[in-house]
Amino acid sequence: MTTAQKIKDIEDEMAKTQKNKATEYHLGQLKAKLAKLRRDLIAPPGGGGGGPGIGFDVARTGIASVGFVGFPSVGKSTLMSKLTGTHSEAASYEFTTLTTVPGTMTYNGARLQILDLPGIIEGAKDGKGRGRQVIAVARTCNLIFIVLDVLKPLNDLAILTNELEGFGIRLNKKPPAITVRKKESGGVAITNTVPLTKIDAQEIKAVLSEYRMSNAAVAIHQPDATIEDFIDVLEGNRVYVPAIFVLNKIDAISIEELDLLYKIPNSVPISSKLWLNIDELLEVMWKKLNLVRVYTKPRGQQPDYSSPVVLRRGRCTVEDFCNAIHKEILKQFRNAMVWGTSAKHSRGQKVGLDHVLEDEDIICIFKK
Template sequence: MSTVLQKIKEIEAEVARTQVNKATSYHLGQLRAKLAKLKRELITPSGGGGGGGLGFDVARTGIASVGFVGFPSVGKSTLMSGLTGTTSEAAAYEFTTLTTVPGTMTVRGAKVQILDLPGIIEGAKDGKGRGRQVIAVARTCNLIFIVLDVCKPLKDKQIIENELEGFGIRLNKTAPAINVKKKDKGGINITHTVPLTKIDPEEVRAVLSEYRISNAEVAFKQDATIEELIDVVEGNRVYVPCLYVLNKIDSISIQELDLLYRIPNSVPISSRQWWNVDDELVEKMWEKLNLVRIYTRPRGSPPDYSSPVVLRNGKCTVEDFCNAVHKEIVKQFKYAMVWGSSAKHPRGQRVGADHILEDEDVVCIFKK
């Protein structure tokens, strides 16, 4: 472990002292690729150590999962208990939570699992404390709450982002529009639909060379950085939406609170006084999870608004809805009648299996 960390520090130092120009672009590309490979080795050692471990792996329930990440004593456990009714031990000293504590809350008819993770410390991605296990669980979540103390939000935010970034978690980002297709021969062919201002072709070749890729088609559909290219080549990055939960606003002034709202994707709250939780925090959680509620309507009956079918990832089709109800429905599917915002007519629209549904649509399935 110490050998890998030392190598990382040596390469980082060499990158820092190397001038950026045409003559050094290939060398810098190799160095950054070597860094990425060493960091991957650090977080997924050959012995198989980067998994959840005792007390960290939990059975998944609900349509989506939200993981609470933060330093010790920022109020994660108090917030967890208030949202789910699950007792996650809370106290005014550090490291109260030592394992993953799961709970479930219902939001607009959707069951969402909440995971209260143990507090992490700086250096978690390098194996300090139980950071590796904590971040490994965070990688599997559909949404991350980074819970921060309002008295020092920016410094702690930067440290935690760095820890998650080092473990291959990309917060509030989408996967780079870069396609690397390996070939048997022909060398490296680079194409791009937009001008490349952040990366040099020599850097691209250097990165691919470090990963022993000598023949490939590399297509850029965005003005990407070398780090984004490495992310694509590595192939093990996860792109997770994130909300910054700025806790303990009951201890600051109104003027200070106004400044907090300037932090993107942030929600100031007080878990102790329960300020701004049920309205703004839960509302933004719903938006970030991108869930869609679909109500069923049996033939000849009114819609059933009591228990919606909840689908994930926004653009869901009638076929997705059928599969969520029962896998056999698609085999007998003839057409569907849809009422709601996705329908062209107030009285409903006859649609096929590829029709995209919207939140709170009503669907009636007709079989062959």
């Protein structure tokens, strides 16, 4: 039996099993089995499957990358061509785009890589079409645009989210606040700092036994944690990627219909053909990318606001800043003066290499 068939069998059994106290343990086992099978699809033991290497080979450039995922003919290539000036064939027939087409754009001084991807369909994660390759690329992006046809956004969004989830991608989510520590003995101990509303001790034990962990300390700090969150922590290969739901082709609907669409969280309605509401899309993109611009101020001069050094959140210390300019700077570094959000005082703060910078800070480096 292939992995895909085994997955299907378990999904069928889960669909047949009603959730109640008596079936919780069994359902927990099934969910854990499913996660383990999916792991093989994401990164098969022999390699060559879903991990690095299966995606399309694209040279990565820029400080961050944005991947376009969607059903065929929703307008991904039209949007990407106009944003970047790089031609990616757009046409009215499905599967016009057959490989990753990279382009670049500069926004707020940051060079971004935009990856136009082939359309995917339901079943993509299990090997339909080029779906697995597409999703493997999406896994490596800093932001995903889920491009949707405005005429049927919600159903398509549910399908696409499910496809990406099956590949270990979590959209607009934080890693679960759950820890699991293996022990030598003592069985399973569960502690929680929040009420457990969606997860149950029986389920947790069932999952742990599937993972052959009969002795473990589990600590749950996340309100509304689910068994899926728990499995995510055990699997450990999940990626947490921000996403924007781009509702394209608003030129085809009425203003009243448009008002309703604004209620979908994380969504931005646009028309890539008529170039409507692209400004809002780019503003939301910028927020989601969560980048840090740092302006350089040469000693005794005004800061240079025209070309910021752009860093990624979590890698934006003064040391990261120096490395982004030139490796040699570190050797001569004495200290730095910083103005802006990260500085303690409005008149600026003298800092060392480990100081964490904030967006739009100004920095002046002093050399030895």
